[in-house]
Amino acid sequence: xxxxxxxxxxxxxxxxxxxxxxxxxxxxxxxxxxxxxxxxxxxxxxxxxxxxxxxxxxxxxxxxxxxxxxxxxxxxxxxxxxxxxxxxxxxxxxxxxxxxxxxxxxxxxxxxx
Amino acid sequence: xxxxxxxxxxxxxxxxxxxxxxxxxxxxxxxxxxxxxxxxxxxxxxxxxxxxxxxxxxxxxxxxxxxxxxxxxxxxxxxxxxxxxxxxxxxxxxxxxxxxxxxxxxxxxxxxxx
Numbered sequence: 236x237x238x239x240x241x242x243x244x245x246x247x248x249x250x251x252x253x254x255x256x257x258x259x260x261x262x263x264x265x266x267x268x269x270x271x272x273x274x275x276x277x278x279x280x281x282x283x284x285x286x287x288x289x290x291x292x293x294x295x296x297x298x299x300x301x302x303x304x305x306x307x308x309x310x311x312x313x314x315x316x317x318x319x320x321x322x323x324x325x326x327x328x329x330x331x332x333x334x335x336x337x338x339x340x341x342x343x344x345x346x347x348x
Numbered sequence: 349x350x351x352x353x354x355x356x357x358x359x360x361x362x363x364x365x366x367x368x369x370x371x372x373x374x375x376x377x378x379x380x381x382x383x384x385x386x387x388x389x390x391x392x393x394x395x396x397x398x399x400x401x402x403x404x405x406x407x408x409x410x411x412x413x414x415x416x417x418x419x420x421x422x423x424x425x426x427x428x429x430x431x432x433x434x435x436x437x438x439x440x441x442x443x444x445x446x447x448x449x450x451x452x453x454x455x456x457x458x459x460x461x462x
Contacts, residue, residue: 239391268449275357277438277452278392293449325391333442334380334399337450339391 237261241326241340248316248347256311256324256343264328267309268337269293269301271322278325284309316347350375352441354453361429362461369424369437369456377445381422383413386436386455395437398422399444409433429460 239260248254260267265286270278280293284303298320300312309328313320323344327337351374361367373379380399384392396407403415413424424437439453 275454277454280449283449327391333444334397336382336384336394336397337392338394339384341389341391 239264239326239328239338239340241324241343243343244341245344246346248313248345250316250318250347252316253312253314254316256313256326256345258309258311258326258340259307260309260326260328260338261307262328262330262338263306264330264338265306266329266337267303268327268329269299269309269311270325270327271295272325272342273322281311281324313345318347321345321347350379350441350443350451352439352451352453354437354439354456356456357454358457358459360459360461363431364428367426367429367433367458367460369439369458371422371424371439371453373420373422373439373441375441375443377443379422380442380444381413381415382440382450383407383411383422383424384438384440386438388435392438395424431460431462434458434460 242257268283269281279295282301284290287306290301323342325342327339329337353372382397383395386392396405398405398415406412437456440450442450
């Protein structure tokens, strides 16, 4: 199994551009998450999904959108990129109850210039 | 509200010595506690968790953690550190009764010196 796969690994955007960060998983995770990681700040939850067709906002959703049309895919959309969105983005998935661990992809490093 | 604190940004330890990475938490109900490790340019990897039961939890790569309810702590430990243990470590908590998501600490950079 590939686990949780994120593409691209690196990207540089200009201010105002848009892009989609891809996340796909083959572990049959019903729950999926998008986090951003900033130095010294830990991980902040952007959006999450409890199953296909169901998404909800996390702690820092402004400037982002998600969709979950299939169980496997959970793309994150950035509209009108801003320098404050420069970060490392991680997708994660979880199967089962809330006492189960999340499984993370290797991240997308995004710079907005 | 739930929260978690990792009071040390950086921990240095000599190879072969025991290591401890500290974590304290705050929840209103019973906690689910997790430790993750992150190597450079990689995602977080699950190490171990406490849900209920024995206060000493054993995990991957020889790590263990001790749950202390009275001190609201969940410190990560290893009896003998390896240079390859050098990485960024995150503690995370979820209030089993009320919270919908995990809250992560800010991370502790562990450096094991040869």
